[in-house]
Amino acid sequence: MSDIVLEARQINKSFHDPVTTRVLSDITFSVNRGEFVSITGKSGCGKSTLLYILSTMDTDYEGELLIDQMSMRNKKEADLALVRNQKIGFVFQFHYLLNEFSVLRNVMLPGLKLKKYSEEEVEHRAMQKLKMLGIEHLARKKANLVSGGEKQRIAIARALINDPLIIMGDEPTGNLDKKNSDIVFNIFQQLTEEFRQTMLIVTHDQSFADRTERIIEMQDGRIISQ
Amino acid sequence: MINKLIISVAESLLMARWRQTLVAALGVTFSIAMFIALLSFMAGLNDLLDGLILNRTPHVRIFNEIKPSTSQPIERDSVYANAHHFIHSIKSANSRQWLYNSGAIIQALKKEEQVLGLSPKLTAQVFFNDGSVEITGVINGIDVNAETKLFHFSDYVVAGSGADLTKIPNSIILGIELAGKLLANVGDVVVITTSKGEQFPLKVVGYFQSGLKEVDRTQSYATVGMVQKILNKPNDYITEIQVKLKDVNQAPALAKKFSKIYETDAEDIQTANMQFETGSSLRTLISYAVGIVLLIVAGFGIYNILNMMIYEKMDSIAILKATGFSGSDVNKIFSVIALSIGIFGGIVGLITGFVLCYIIDHIPFSTPSLPTITTYPVHYNPAFYIIGIVFSLVTTYLAGWLPARKASKIDPVIIIRGK
Numbered sequence: 001m002s003d004i005v006l007e008a009r010q011i012n013k014s015f016h017d018p019v020t021t022r023v024l025s026d027i028t029f030s031v032n033r034g035e036f037v038s039i040t041g042k043s044g045c046g047k048s049t050l051l052y053i054l055s056t057m058d059t060d061y062e063g064e065l066l067i068d069q070m071s072m073r074n075k076k077e078a079d080l081a082l083v084r085n086q087k088i089g090f091v092f093q094f095h096y097l098l099n100e101f102s103v104l105r106n107v108m109l110p111g112l113k114l115k116k117y118s119e120e121e122v123e124h125r126a127m128q129k130l131k132m133l134g135i136e137h138l139a140r141k142k143a144n145l146v147s148g149g150e151k152q153r154i155a156i157a158r159a160l161i162n163d164p165l166i167i168m169g170d171e172p173t174g175n176l177d178k179k180n181s182d183i184v185f186n187i188f189q190q191l192t193e194e195f196r197q198t199m200l201i202v203t204h205d206q207s208f209a210d211r212t213e214r215i216i217e218m219q220d221g222r223i224i225s226q
Numbered sequence: 227m228i229n230k231l232i233i234s235v236a237e238s239l240l241m242a243r244w245r246q247t248l249v250a251a252l253g254v255t256f257s258i259a260m261f262i263a264l265l266s267f268m269a270g271l272n273d274l275l276d277g278l279i280l281n282r283t284p285h286v287r288i289f290n291e292i293k294p295s296t297s298q299p300i301e302r303d304s305v306y307a308n309a310h311h312f313i314h315s316i317k318s319a320n321s322r323q324w325l326y327n328s329g330a331i332i333q334a335l336k337k338e339e340q341v342l343g344l345s346p347k348l349t350a351q352v353f354f355n356d357g358s359v360e361i362t363g364v365i366n367g368i369d370v371n372a373e374t375k376l377f378h379f380s381d382y383v384v385a386g387s388g389a390d391l392t393k394i395p396n397s398i399i400l401g402i403e404l405a406g407k408l409l410a411n412v413g414d415v416v417v418i419t420t421s422k423g424e425q426f427p428l429k430v431v432g433y434f435q436s437g438l439k440e441v442d443r444t445q446s447y448a449t450v451g452m453v454q455k456i457l458n459k460p461n462d463y464i465t466e467i468q469v470k471l472k473d474v475n476q477a478p479a480l481a482k483k484f485s486k487i488y489e490t491d492a493e494d495i496q497t498a499n500m501q502f503e504t505g506s507s508l509r510t511l512i513s514y515a516v517g518i519v520l521l522i523v524a525g526f527g528i529y530n531i532l533n534m535m536i537y538e539k540m541d542s543i544a545i546l547k548a549t550g551f552s553g554s555d556v557n558k559i560f561s562v563i564a565l566s567i568g569i570f571g572g573i574v575g576l577i578t579g580f581v582l583c584y585i586i587d588h589i590p591f592s593t594p595s596l597p598t599i600t601t602y603p604v605h606y607n608p609a610f611y612i613i614g615i616v617f618s619l620v621t622t623y624l625a626g627w628l629p630a631r632k633a634s635k636i637d638p639v640i641i642i643r644g645k
Contacts, residue, residue: 052639057548078552085550092642096545100238110549112231158549170642 004069005165005198006031011053011063013046023049024221027063031166034196036188038209041218048170050218051202055088055168056080068165085114089159093171096155099144103154104130106143111161122161129157133187149180156187160197167191169201173208185211232555235546236562243535250531251571253524254622258575258614261517263582265610268513270587270603272506278437279502282377283495284345284468285477288335288484290325291491294318324348328464331488335469340480342472345372346464350453353419356408360419363404363444367453367464376470379447386412386432391449398428398452401442402435420456428452518617525621528567532560532629536636543633544641557634564626565619572618576611 007030014022023046031037041047052058054065056072059080065072067087072080084090089110097106104126111122130136133153138146146154152172159167169188173181185208191197192213201212209215216226240247294316300306325331328346335344348367353360370391373379380388383399391397398418400410410416410430417427428448436442448456454463469484471477477494485492496503536543543556587604 048643052643055548057637057642058639078554081547081550081552081555084548090548092548096541096548096642098238098542098545100242100542105238109231109235109546113550113555 003033004030005033005067006054006200007064007066007069008050008054009064009066011050011061011065013049013053013058013061022221024053024061027221027223029216029223029226031198031200033165033198034192036192036199036213037201037216038212038214039200039202039216039218040204040206040209043204045218046221047202047204047218051168051170051200054200055090056083085110086162087165089156089162089164089167091152091155091159091167091169091172093174097143097151097158099142101143102139103135103141103143103146104139106154107158107161110158114162116162126157126161129160130154133157149176149183152176152180152184153187156184160191166198166200169199169203171203171205172201173203173205181205181208232558233562236559236566239535239539239542239559240563240566243538246531246535247567250528250567251574253527254521254568254571254618255575255578257517257520257524258572258618259578259582260520261614261617262576262579262610263586264513264517265510266579266583266604266606267586267602268509269605269607269610272509273605274599274603276502276506277378279499280495282382282436283499284377285471285474285495286469286481286484287493287498288325288331288467288469288488288490289465289493290323292318292323324459324463324465325467325488325490327462328467329462331467331490334487335467335484338480340471340473340476342470343372343376344467344469345369345376346450347466347468348450348453348457348464349466350457351421352456354404354408355417355419355425361404361407363401363418363446365398365418365453365456366445366447367450368447369450370447377468382434382436383432384435386430388432390431391447391452394429394431396426396428396452397431397448399432399434399447400430401445402433403439403442404444404446405430405433407443418456420458422458424456424458426456517614521617521621524571524618525625528564528622528625529629532564532626533632535563536560536629536633539633540636540641543636544638547636547638548642553634556636557630560630560633561623561626564622564630567626568619568622571622572615575618576614579611579614 008027011024011027012022013024014020027050039047039050049058053061056065056067067083072083075083098109101109104123107126107129108122111117111125112119117125127136127139130139133156135150135153135157138150138154143151143154173184176184188199188201189211192199201208203209214226217224298311298313298316300311300313332344332346335341346369350365350367352363352365354363368379370379370388374388384402386399388399391399398416400408400416408416412430412432414430415427416430417425419425434442434445434447436445450464451461454461457463471480474495478496481492481494484490546556547553583604583606586602589602590600591602592600
C-alpha cells in the first residue's frame, strides 16, 4: 500500500515585505503512507516556510497542495482547522504545551476538539499514548512542571491523539540534548515501523536526517535532491 | 456553538490569571453595586421629595377662583357682533368663593371611575388671640378620615391625634410653629377671632408638622362642620374639593373635564407642581449617567486585561490553532472569558448593591422638617437590578469583542516562526 497522503504541486511563495523575495520555487513532491521523510537544508532555505504551507496554517502561496487527495485551495479557515485537527499532528521545536493545563489535558485537547470519541474515551486513549511513550506517570502534572525532553514526548503524544494521517515536525529535536534527541528519534522510528505512521520532519540536524528513510534536501527555496 | 471544551479552555485561561480576573470582575462588581446604590438612593430621595409635596397635594383641585368674567355684556349684543370692543378697567366681580351645589358635585365625582377618593375642604382666615397680640392664621376645615386616607394627614400630626378632631367638639390641630408662638399645649384652649369679629374658644388636640415652616406657621385644622360654624355658613358651604385619582397621569385631562362639567375651576397636580416633575427626572437622568459611566470605565478595565491576556497567551492561541481550533473557536473562548467576568462581577455587584442599599436604608436620618422620615430613603426597584445585570453583560461583551477578534485573527505561523 503506497498511496499518497500528501502531495505538493509546484508550490511557490514570495514574501512581499519590504521587497518581493521569492522563498519557495516549484516545490513538487509527494509523501506516501508510512514513509519517514525528513526535509533538510541550511537555515533560511525555506524549509520551515514550506512546512507551514504543508500544514495548512499558511495559505498565502501559489500552486496546489493535496492532503489525503483533497485540495487545500479555496478551503475556508474553519475547514482548514478541521483538517489540521483530524489529519495532521504537530511537533514543534519549542514544545508549545498549554501551561494552564495538566499533561493529560494537553494531550486530550485535539481529541476533545474532534469529538469523535466521548471524553472518557479520549482520556483513555491519551493515557495509552502516554504509556506508549513511557511518560504515563506525568499525566496529572502541570505542563510547565516537566522537563524539556518530557515536554517533547508529551507533544508527540498530543500529535498522535487523533490518529493523524501525517505527523509534521518542525525541528523537533532542535532544542534537545543528544540523549533526548535519540529518545525522540527512536519514538518516531518506532511509530513508522510499528504503526506505519507517516512522518514529515523538518530538521537541520544531518545525523537525524541520515537515519530517516528519505531525505528531501532544499537550497534557496528549491528542492535539490529527494 | 459554545460547547464544554470552549468553556473549559476559557476557564483554565481565567484561572491561570485569577488575580487579574478578580480585579476585572471587581471593577464590574464595584460599578454595578454603585449603579444600584446610587439609583436606589436617588429614587428614594425622589420619592421622599415627591412625598413631601405631591403626596399631600390633590391630583385635581376643584374650586372657584376670583377672576374677571370671560364674557362681557357687550359681546352678547348681536348689534355689535362684528365690531371690535374696547373695554377698559375690567374688575373681578364680587363672585362667590364657595362651590355651588357642592353636595351634588361630590356625589357625581364619587361615581367617576377614575377617582380614587375625594375630600372636601374649606378655609377660614382667622386671628389667634395671644394676650393682646393677634396672630393671623388659617383654619382648614377638613374631613379627617378622607384626608388621612388620601393625603396621609395623620402622618403629620406629631402630637395628639388627628382622630380627636372628630371626637372632641370645638377642637383644633395647630401647626407646630403656630402652637409655639401661642404657647399652646395639647389640651389647652386657644381663642380665635373671625373676620366678622366673632370669637370662638377651641381646644387644641394636636400639633401638625408638614416639614414646610411657612405652612406650620399659619395653618391649622378643624373639621368641616367646625369651620362652617366659625364662618356662620350652612353645611353645604365648601370652597374646595380635593380629588385623588387612580392614575395621576390622567389629572390634566380630568381637570379640564371637571372644569367644564361643573363650571368651576380645576387645577391638576402637574400644572401646580411642574418644578417637582422636572427635578425628579433630572436627578434620575444624572444618576443613570453616572452609573453608566462607571460601567463603561469597568468595561475599559476588562478590555485592558483581556488584551494583556492575549499578548501573554499568544503561544497558547497559536498552539490551539495549530492543533485544529478555528479562529471562531478562539473568538468564542475569549468572549466566554469576557462574559464570565461580566456575569460573575455583575451578580456579586447586584448582591453588594443590595447590601449597600440595605445599609443606607438603616442609617438614621432625622430632620425636623420631615417628621415621618427616620432613616435615609431608599427605593428598592427590581428594574434597577435588571438594568444593572443587562448592562454589565453588554459592556463586558463589547469590551471582550475587540480583543476576542484580535485573538481569532492571530496567525499561528508568525508566532511559531518568531520563536
